[in-house]
Amino acid sequence: MRTNRRGRVRACLILAALLGVSACTGAKLPNQAAGKRSKLKTTDTTLTPAEAAAQATTASSIAAAQAAAAAKGGKGAATQAAALGKSVASDGSNFHSTLFSDAEDRIGITNNSITMCAHAALTYAAAFHTDVKDLNVFWSWVNDHGGIYGRKVTVTYENDNYDPQTAITAASTCRDKNIFMLLGGIGFDQIPAVRDWVENLTSKHLLYLYHTANETTGKRYSFTELPTTQSMGKQFAQLAAARYHGQAVGILKRHSDNWEPGVTAFKAEARRLGVKIVYEKAVEKNAANYTQELLDAKAAGAQVMWGWENALAATEMVQQAKNQSWSPNWMLFPFNLTSQTIGDAALAPKLSGLAMFPAFSYGDFSGEFAKYADDMKEFQAQYAQYDGGNSGVDLHSFGGDLLFLNWTAQKALYTQFLACGQDCTRNKFIDVLHGYKKKPISSSCFIDFTRPNTHLGGYAVNVMETYKNPSDGKVNWRNTQTCVETIG
Amino acid sequence: MTWLRRIRFPLLLMAGATLAPLLGRAGFLSESKWLYLGVAVTYAAAALSLNLLMGYAGQISLGHFALLGTGALVSGVVTSADRGGLPFMVALPVCAIVGGVVAFVLGLPALRLRGLYLAVITIGFAYVADQTIFKLNYLSHGSAGIHLPRPLVNTFSFSRTSDFMGILCVLLVVIWQVDRNVTRTKLGRAFHGIRIDESVAASFGVDPRRYKLLAFVISGAMAGVAGSMYGHVYMFVNNESFGFEKSLLLVIIVVVGGLGSRAGVIVSAFFYALFGVVLTHISWLHIFRGFDILIGAALLMYTVSRHPGGLAQAFQESRDRERRGTPDEEAEEPALPKLPEMPRPSGLPERPTVEGLSGSVPVLAAHEISVRFGGLQAVNAASLAVPRNKIVGLIGPNGAGKTTMFNAMSGLLKPNAGKVELLGQDVSEMPAHARARLGMGRTFQLIGLAGDLSVTENLLLAQHVVASYGVLSALTQIGPSRSVERELRDRAAEAISALGFERFANTPVKRLSHGQQRIVELGCVLVTAPEVVMLDEPSAGMSPGAAENLAVRLRDMRDDLGRTILLIEHNIPLVLDVCDELYVLSGGEILAHGLPDEVVQRPDVIAAYLGEPAAAAIVEAEAEAEATPVKAKPAPRKRTRAGAAK
C-alpha cells in the first residue's frame, strides 16, 4: 500500500494524459521475426483515384462543418486535418497488410460505429479533476459533427490501476468488447505487460497502439508512433551538446530495464558529441530522497543534470537541489506539473525538456505556440463547450498540458481514420500508417514507419524550456523547437 | 452425511475443474470474465497459504505476495522457452521448494522471537524483493518482465483461460487437501497450541520455534505454487507485479473470511477478487469506484475487533442458532471421573537409565535455582527434590516465587543460576518442550488447554511427543501418519472414557466448567504417562467438594498409577491431606522443608503466611484480577520471552 500506492498516484499524474497519447501511437511494420513477416507483404497497390476522391470529399464535408464550429479558431485545424487526410490518401501506401484475417479485420467497425478501448489508470482519475468525460471531449465533438464517415466513435476506458496485472485484465476486458483497436496509456510497467499479452494471443487478435516504451523486437500486433526510450535518450544527449555546450553532465536515472536503454543511447551519443558525463546513479522508483545523490553529482562537477525519471521524482530532484543551494541546468520530461510546483525557482535557470507531445500554456499563442495555435484554440473551445463550468477541468493548472496532449493524440487518430477511408479495416489502417512518411499530423509530430529494423513510427520530439505565462503568471513549458528529429 | 459436508468444497472445485473448459467452449462467459475467475482462484490459493500461517499458527506475514512473486518468477525461469523450457508440472514442485526455502530463510531470525517480528521482516522482504531481487536479470529480465507460457500438453495449449481453469481448480483442491492434512494431524494441533499459548504448547512437548518456522515454510511452499498459478494465469509478471498493497489485500481477505477457516477464506478471496470488477462493470455502481479498498478496510477493522472468526464464524453461528434454537445447556459435572491409567506410549525417547534410579536419585531435582527479573530477585538459590512415587507440595505466600520456580524447572524460563535434573540427567540447558519429551508434565495456574479445541483434540495435542511421524507423511497422509494418528485417537478415546467424559468428547474445552477443565487438563498431562507431574494450583477455582475429589484423584495417581507429583497449592487442607513432603517458599527462598504437619506448625512459616496484612491484601487483589482475564496474558508472555531468549 505504501510505495506502490504512492507510485500509482504519481503515475496517475501523467496518466490522464496517456490515454490520448496512446492514441497518438501509430502503426509499425510487423517485426523481423522470421516467419512472421510473411503475414505482411509489400505490393504495388495504391488507393484508386475513386477511393481517394471519396475520402477527400467526405473529409471536406466534415471539415466544412468543423470549420464552422471552430469559427473562432480561424481556419480550423479540422480543415487542415481533412487536407492531410486527402494528401495521405492520394499518396497511398506501398504496404498491403494481411496481418488480420478476414474474420478479424472488421471487428469493431460497423456502418455507423467505431469502437475502441483504452487501458489507463482511472482509479485516481477523479482525484485530480480528470474524469472519463474529460478524456472524451474530442470524440464528443467529432460525434456531434458527423462522426467519421457517419460513424460514431466510442472510446471506453478500463482501469489498469498502474499495475501490470490489472492492465492485463483491463486489456482482456477491452478485447471482449469487440474493439477495433486497443489503446495503451503511459506506463513503462503496464505497456510491456499488455504488449506481451497482445502478442501471445492465439485467437481474436488485437491491434494495439501504445505510448512510448523501450524498443523491442518480435512484435506483430503492437505499434507505437512515439519515439522510443532509446531515441529519446539519444536526443537528450544532443540537447546537452547543443544547449549546454562544454558543460559536464550528471545522470540521475530510474533503476529499471525499461528505462535503461535510454541511458545507454544517451551515453553513446554523448561520446560521439564529446559531452562529458561526470556522474551517473540509478535510483529506485519513488525513492523520494535524492539529496545524497545530488550532493555527489555536485561534488563530481556536474553542471547539467539529466533527470531520467517521472514527473514527481523530477520535481523532487529539482526542489532538493535547490534546498542544497545548487541550481544546475536540468533536463527533464517537461510537465507543467513540475514547473508549476517549483514555481519561479524553475526559471533560474530555466529547465530544459524534451517531449513527444507539444507544450501547452493556457491562452498563449505566441512564439512557437503560433505553429499550432489553431489546435490550441480548438482545444480550448471544445473544452469550454463540452467540459466547462464548475465541474469542468481547469486548463490553467497542471491538468491542462496533459489533456492537450491527450487531445492532440486523439486528433491524430481521427486524421488517420479519415485517411483510412469509408471502408476502413484494421489492415487498411496499418496501410494508412505506412502512408505517412514524415508528414506532421496536426500538432502531433510526424511519423515514419518506413525505416528499416524497427516497428516504430515516432522519431520527432519537441524541445522545451520553462517560461512564465504572461496571462496567468504560471510557470509553464514552451517549445523552442517543434518536431525535430535531430537537435543541433 | 457429515463426510459430504466436509468434502463439499473440494467437490465444488472439482466440478469447476470439469465444467469450466466445457462452459468456456460453449461460449459461456467471455474470455476476460474467465480471466477474472482464474485470478480469483489464484487469490484463493494465496489466501489458503496465508491462512495457514495466520489462522493456524497465529503469525503474520505482510509480504506474502513477495513469496508469490518468488514462485511466479521461478516458474517463469523453469518454463519459459528461452530458459528452462520445462513443462508447467515440473515447475510446480520447484516453486514449492523455493517458496519454502525463502520462507525458511526469512523465518529463521524472525521466529526465534515471540511477537510481531515476522510481520516486520516480511515487510522488509516485500520492499527488497521489489527493488532488488525481482530485478535480477536472470529472474525477470531486470524490470522488463517475463512471459510465462500456459501449459502445453502434446500439442494442446491451455491458452483459453477456461481450459486453464481446470488445472487451476485441481491445484486449489490439492492445496486444500494439504491444508486439510495439516489440520487433522499433529501439525495443525501444534500450530493451534502455539497460537493459543506457546507455554502450554511447549508443556505438551511442542517446540514453538520449530513449529512456527514449519508453518511459515509450508505456507511459503503453498505461496510458491500459488505464485506459479498467478504468473501463468496472467502469462506475464515483472517486479511491479507483487506490490505491498496486494499483500495487505491478502491479509484483509484472510481476516474477513475467517482466520483458520478454509471455506471462509476461499469465499472471501473470490469476493475480493471479483468485488472491484463488479463495481466497475455495473454502471450504477460507478459512484462507488475506489470504494472497494475503503469498504474492505473498514470491514477488516470491524471484523477483527468484533467478530474475530470472520465470515466463517458468522455463518457457523447463524447455522448453529437455526439448528438448536438455544445455546448449550450448562454441561453437567461427570460423576467422579477416574484418571486414566496409561502405559508409557511407544515412540518416546529412551529413559535415562541411571543406576539405582528408583532409590536415592530423585525423579526431579532443582539445585540452587536463582531467577532475577531486572532488579527483583524472584527466586534465590532454591533447591528441592521430588522422590519417586511421592507427592511433594510447594507452598508459600503469593509472590513467593512458586510459579517462577515451576517455570524455571519446566524450562519456560531460564534461571540466572542453578541446575535442574530429571531422572538424574542434567536438563538445565533443555527448552521446555525437550523436557516434556523426557517425561516432565505440567499444568498451569490458568487452565493450560487450547480452549476452542475439543476435549479429544486437546488429548491429541497432549500426545504430541509420541506422534512420531514426519512432516511429509503428515502433509501427504502417506506413510506412518495415518496409523499413528489412529493410535493416538484410540488412546485419547480411552482416556476420555476413563475420565467419564464421553459426552463431552467433541465439546470445545472452553464450554466446560472450570472443574471439568481441570480434569481434562490432568487427563492431558497423564495421557503420555510422564515421569513427574507438576501441578500448579489444581484446586484453584474449584468448589470444596471438587477439591476433595481432587485429593482422591491425586492419591490415586500416586498409589494406583505410581506417578510422582510436584504440587503448588494454596489450599492448605488439601496439601496436608495428600502431600508426603512439603517445601515452603518465601521471598524466593526455601524457608522450610519437611513433613507437612511439622512444617506448617513452624512459626516462621506461619509468619510468612499471616504476618503481613499488606501482602494478604495484594493476594486478594491479584486473585481478583486474575479471575477476570483482562490483559495481554502477562504471565505466559513473561515466561516465554525469557524462555525464548535463550
Added chain:
Amino acid sequence: MGQVLVLGLVYGVIYSLFAVGIVLVYRGSGTINFAQGEIGTFGLFVAWWFTTAHHLPWIIGAVAALVMAAALGAGFEWAIVSHMVEANRVSVAVATIGLLAFLVAFEVRFFEGGNIRKMVAPIRGTGWSVFGVVVSPTQILSLLAAGALAAGLALLLKKTDFGLGVLAAAQDPVAVRLVGIPLARVSAFVWGLGAAVSVLGALFIEPTIGVFTPGFASEMFIKGLAAAVVGGLTSLEGAFVGGLLIGFVEVGANRVFDFPGVKMFSILFVMLLVLLVKPDGLMEGFKFRRRALA
C-alpha cells in the same frame, strides 16, 4: 564521511521519531500500529489545508494536525483496540493494517489524492553548510524537537506514576492496575501520542523532500520500524539510537555500494543481523541497568 554523518543524522532523527511512536504503542499495548506512518501523511493533509490552502501560519496547521492525529489514534483505540483486550496481539496489528488501508484509500478518494502538494516549512531560509551539506532551519528544528521529545518523554515516563504505568502496561497489566492507573487510559494515551509523534516526523521531513502525496510517510515509517526493532522494540533509548543507526546505515550503504534497492536492502540486512546476534535489541544491557536503578 562528513556528508554521511550529517545526512544520516538528519534522516535518522526522523526515523527515530517514528520509532518512538512505535515503541510507545508496543510498550502500552503490546502491538505495532502499522498505520502510524499513514497517520503522519494524513496530518500533512490537514496541515496543508490550514497553511497552504488557507494561508494560516505554520504553527496553526501543525497544531491542528497534531490534535487530529492524537484524536485519530485515541479514537482508533477507543473504537477498535479497546474491544480487543482479550485478543491475540497479532489481531490488533491486523486491525491497524485495516486503518492503514483505509487512510490511504480515504486520502486518495476524498483529498484529490493524486495531486502533488507542498507544505510550507516552519522556518524559511536556506540554512547553513555543514561538511558540504546545506542543513535547513527545519532540519535543525527537527533535531531540537526530537531532543525535547526525548527529554519530555523521559520525564513523563520515568518520573510520573502514569508514565511508569505506560512502561509496564503490556508486560504487567496487573501491577499497573494495582497502582491505580486505568489501563484504558494508558492505552488511549499511547495510541494518541504515537500518532501525534508520527505527524511531527512527517511535518519535519516534508520540506526536505519537497512535496507529498498519499503514502508519503509510509516508507519512512518502515525505516522507523526497522529502527525500533534494532533498538529492541521496547526501549525508548533504543528507538533513538536505532533511528540514527538506520539513518547512517542507509546513507553509508548508498555511498559504498551500488546495486538496485541498496538502501532498503542494507536496512533489512542490519535488522536481520541485530535480530540474529542481539535479539532483544542493541540497548538490551542498558535497559536492564536502568530498570535496576528504578
